[in-house]
Every structure is written in structure tokens, then in C-alpha cells.
Amino acid sequence: xxxxxxxxxxxxxxxxxxxxxxYIAETNGRSxxxxxxxxxxxxxxxxxxxxxxxxxEEKNQPGFRDARSDKEESHRPEEQNSMRSKPISSAFFKxx
Numbered sequence: 001x002x003x004x005x006x007x008x009x010x011x012x013x014x015x016x017x018x019x020x021x022x023y024i025a026e027t028n029g030r031s032x033x034x035x036x037x038x039x040x041x042x043x044x045x046x047x048x049x050x051x052x053x054x055x056x057e058e059k060n061q062p063g064f065r066d067a068r069s070d071k072e073e074s075h076r077p078e079e080q081n082s083m084r085s086k087p088i089s090s091a092f093f094k095x096x
Contacts, residue, residue: 011036 013021018032025035048054 021032021035025032028035028038030038044054
């Protein structure tokens with residue numbers, strides 16, 4: 001299997017959140033790093049489903065495959081612009 005170049009990113013995180021992430025990652029059989037990466041993929045997918053695909057040159061990004069159909073790509077630019085002001089997801093930050 002070919003090695004994939006990856007970005008390194010330092011994350012400062014509240015200790016309580018980190019402990020909860022460790023618990024979730026262990027439950028899912030992943031490292032905390034892979035669990036966070038999976039969550040980020042879900043957020044990106046949610047964003048793109050609501051606002052249209054983020055166009056980035058993906059042919060040089062190994063490990064990412066675009067499975068969207070042409071029908072899903074048919075979002076008009078004015079629709080995308082009108083959706084930009086809407087919140088993406090508050091599922092992770094529910095207030096009591």
C-alpha cells in the first residue's frame with residue numbers, strides 16, 4: 001500500500017472533551033486522531049450536502065474519492081451563495 005502524505009495539525013482541546021473523545025474512539029476501535037478525522041469527514045459531507053461540493057483539485061489528493069453524481073453537482077451558484085449564510089451543523093454544540 002502506498003504511503004499517503006498527510007498534513008500535521010496541532011489541536012488545543014479542553015481536557016474534558018479530550019477524555020470524551022478517547023472514550024468514543026476506543027468504543028469505535030479507532031485512535032483519537034482517526035476518530036477526529038472521521039468526524040471532520042462527516043462535517044465536510046454535511047456541509048457539501050447542504051451547500052454543494054467544495055471544488056478542490058482532488059486528483060492530487062490520494063485517499064479521497066468523489067462519489068457524487070452529476071445530479072448532485074447540479075446546484076446553481078446562486079443557491080450555493082444563498083446557503084452560505086445558514087449554519088452548517090450545531091449537533092456537536094447543543095446548549096442546555
